[in-house]
Amino acid sequence: MTETLVHELVEKYGRKRSSLLPILQEIVRRESYLTPQAIIEVAKELDLSATEVYGVATFYSFLDVQPRGEYKIRICKSLTCDAKNKAILDELEKLLKIKVGGTTLDRRFSLLMTNCIGQCDHAPAMLVNEEVYTDITPEKVREIINYYKHKKI
């Protein structure tokens, strides 16, 4: 599967070195994270060493190389949100039964912290994959999780 996906993306973005990031980004978008196979496949297609590709991937925090759930929740921890995110963090840990850094057993959610996501005028804020959620409250958190729990993949 990974092989077909990588092949498809290489056709779409090209084999140039500057296609590397867009290819890795789309793999993460589709498969949640970069498996070792994906990295090896990309390296082969672009005629690079796997170490080289791995080195690039690990540089960027959104190019996950750890196993991650379908939905990656990233809560902002920078200073405006820091003063307001305690309640939502507690709520998320309670709902998902995981700690920050963890992934639910059904591989649906990962809970992560991130630096300022540029929504400080509506803190606290978080990302779920590419979606932005602002002015979050514990109640909103419950709705959001409920939505993604039932969302068809």
Add this chain to the structure above:
Amino acid sequence: MAELVKKVHYIFDKECSCREVLDKALALGPDGIVQELVDSGLRGRGGAGFLTGIKWKLAKEQQETPKYVICNADEGEPGTFKDRKILEEVPCKVLAGMALCGYTIGAKEGIIYLRGEYSYMRHELQQQIFQFTKEILGPLGLDFKISIFMGAGAYVCGEETALIESIEGERGEPRNKPPFPVQNGLFRKPTVVNNVETFASVMTVFRMGAKKYKNLGTKDQRGSKLISVSGDTPRPGVYEIELGMKLADFVREFGDGDTKAVLVGGYSGFCVPETHFETAVIGEGRPTGAAILLFNHKRSMYRVLHNILEFFAEESCGQCTPCRVGYQQLLKGIEAVKKGEKSEEYLNSLLNLTETMKITAKCGLGQSAPNFFKSIVENYREEIVY
């Protein structure tokens, strides 16, 4: 609430037509455009504050082709969200500014480097590019293609040469400067990298004329500027101001009545304590970053400092030792002092370390250590120690 900080309304003014302003600017020809920009005194809004007119002039003079125009929309400085607002509300001005730059320096390709956290706006921005290309570039006969390149969660990629490395498919590690991107940028070709707000401000300059623009602001910083206000404030948001405002007025208008400290310029900026509010003026002397964060008395300044240090320790690209090891040592150092494992004097060694980082680090990320560290440690020593 009395309005103490004078606001202006240019960048978000939607009355102006990008087409008309472009027409007016293009009529001046490349040399005329450069001259007007130089006369306006416009400085880059991305942090370093380089004169925009000079940057375009240098790129224009290069013989190598192809040339590139890059719009820096990486906006990673915590507390900054003005570029997001511009791209959401007046994207046309940014696209027009880029196209004008392309025409001036002789580039046919423009790239917007959009931070990964802003992926949600990519689709809309792409639509805006289609529309702009069809309705404005086409009729004007300008051959300029704009695309979006997505970042992937690395603050240092906002540094222009790291950004270029990133587009090239590399780790986003800053290059040595010189050579500067205007000579040796993307794919080693002449490249102008400007901030989102800079491109939008170029449109303000050509709309009102350099003379009038130059009369706004202070002698160190001409024109109007956006600030992102956040932290402990009932009025967070993006405001367009003329530089030269008194910090005391700012605090009276934006504070929650309990303001203890203000962080001017975001994490890489410096902290102004209550006792200095009356004398501090924003926009005189060194270029001011775009973020202003207010903290009230409920905040622990130790926690503030710890948060900032953790940010830089995480975001350091690791390429040079003073920055990679320096931030980790500062972080461990203040933790040790807090726990009583190190004496208070140890803070002085840490202060010296930040000075060393300033001199020896390769890019602004490592060099900004003394700004916030010194201003917090010196003004809130007891909070750091006890």
